[in-house]
Amino acid sequence: MDIRNLDDLNIYTKLDPNHMLDELRRMPSLCKQAWETAEALNLPEDYRAVKQVVILGMGTSGVAAQLAERIVRDECKIPIYLHQDYLLPAYVSADTLVIASSSSGSTEEVVSCFNQAASRQAKLLVLTTGGELKEMAAGHNIPGLVYDYTYRPSTAIAYGVLPVLSILHKLGFIPNKSAEVSESLIVLSQIAERLSEKYQTSNNPAKQLADKLEGRAVMAFGSGVTFPAARRFKTQLNENAKCFAFAEEIPEMNHNSVVGYQLPQNSGRYWAAVMFKTTFLSKRIHQRMKITTDILHQAKIPVFSIDGYGFSPLCQALSLILQGDFVSLYLAFLNGVDPYPIDAVDYFKQELAES
Ligand SMILES: O=P(O)(O)OC[C@H]1O[C@H](O)[C@H](O)[C@@H](O)[C@@H]1O
Known part of the structure; x- marks a missing residue:
């Protein structure tokens, strides 16, 4: 398919019957909702005495x-794993x-560990829409954020990030993040508008990057946040x-x-790399990204980058996520595939359930 197709608004109605682009546009309001609901949550007093999360x-x-x-790493008083x-x-x-974070509430690895945590008398909390986690929370009076969300779990990312920040602050482990959240809501709304499908490729960085990645396997590089x-x-x-x-992490992958990248020969034809950058990365990490880029170029692998927007690490990281999400949807449309179904994951779950 050629790039002009991304500027044909009809392809979105054809290939996006589940309106995933609309769901992306809702990210700022979802963040607001996730933050406000978490801020209204009451937590037991003894949760403040935990030694790790x-x-x-x-x-x-x-x-x-x-x-x-990653957002709180430099300021959180206790470790988070x-x-x-x-x-x-x-x-x-x-x-x-122990915070069980699962949009569906039925992901078996999470449910398994959460049951073990309960039997060890750990302090428990859930972030979910339903499933076993919701039932456990209701049956055992476990605090948590039980939210309504009927869409695919992958678009509910806000509910996995912002409530954790709110909870850590409530328990006294990190400073208040309200200002960073407010900044993020503004910046995310601007990005959601700016990368919308109504903007032609010539004026839409997400469509441009999708075009460059078409037909290639992608290495995504990041560091810190x-x-x-x-x-x-x-x-x-x-x-x-x-x-x-x-995805690979700098500096580890530099080792x-x-x-x-030398073999197989000519693999540069089939790969592309994308660097995720923010102004919060240290000078040393920026140098490492540059040297990594040079090495990739020597192997004839094209390297692109996505820059974060905003003044806070939270805003920069969320802005990177939203930009990447748009690119992934535009690439789906270029590839001629419906982004919604995840057949192999469903198959996996079905096979495991039957075994
Ligand atoms: O958040 P959960 O409901 O536990 O889902 C966890 C993950 O489950 C599946 O594997 C989906 O493919 C993912 O998109 C989802 O993030």
């Missing part, structure tokens, strides 16, 4: 938890706050555009991956 979350909920952790497996680590005890945005981009390219994509 463990967040259980897979897929989008995992990316969201990682983003929250993201856990993505069936068995809970041995250190989880009555001194741990931008790494979760790179991971988010990778997951959205997989689920929406149905294409190969991977190994950079050696591996």
Whole structure:
């Protein structure tokens, strides 16, 4: 398909029957809703005494938890760990706050660990719309944010990030993030408008990047607060555009991956790289991104970048996520695929349920 198709508004009605573009545009209002609902939440007093926080979350909920952790890493008084497996680590005890973050409330790894956390008398909290988590919360008087959301879990990312920030502040572990949230709402609305499908490719950076990525597998690179945005981009390219994509973190990948771009020969034809940047990355990390770009260019791999907007790390990270989400949808339309169905994931869940 050629690029002019992205400027043909009819393709969105044809390939987007579930209105995923509309859902993207709702991200600022979803953030507002997630923040305000979390701010109204009452938490038990003894939750303030926990010594660490463990967040259980897979897929989008995992990316969201990682983003929250990266945002507060330099100021949070206690450690926050993201856990993505069936068995809970041995250190989880009555001194741990365990947050089960799952939009559907039925993701089995999360439910499994949450049950173990309950039997260890950990302090519990849920972020969900339903499923087993909602039932557990209702049955055992577990505090949490039970929200209404009927759309695909991947678009509910706001509910995995902002409530965590609100909860950490309520418990006294980080400063108030209201100002950063307000800034983010404004910037996200501007991006949602600016990258909308009504803007032609010549005037729409998200369509331009989708055009450049068409037909290639994508490596997404990030560091610090931008790494979760790179991971988010990778997951959205997989689920929406149905294409190969991977995410790597700088500086770790500078110690190994950079050696591996020589073979197979001519692989530069099939790959593209995208760097997720913000002004909050250190000078050293910017230097590393530049040297990484040079090495990729030597292997004839094209390198593009997405820059964060706004003054706060939260705003910059969310703005990167929204920009990447638009690119993933435009790439889906270029690829001629409906971004909504995730057949392989559904197949996986069905096979596991039957075994
Ligand atoms: O947030 P949850 O409902 O637990 O969903 C976790 C993940 O489940 C599936 O694997 C979906 O493909 C992802 O998009 C989703 O993020």
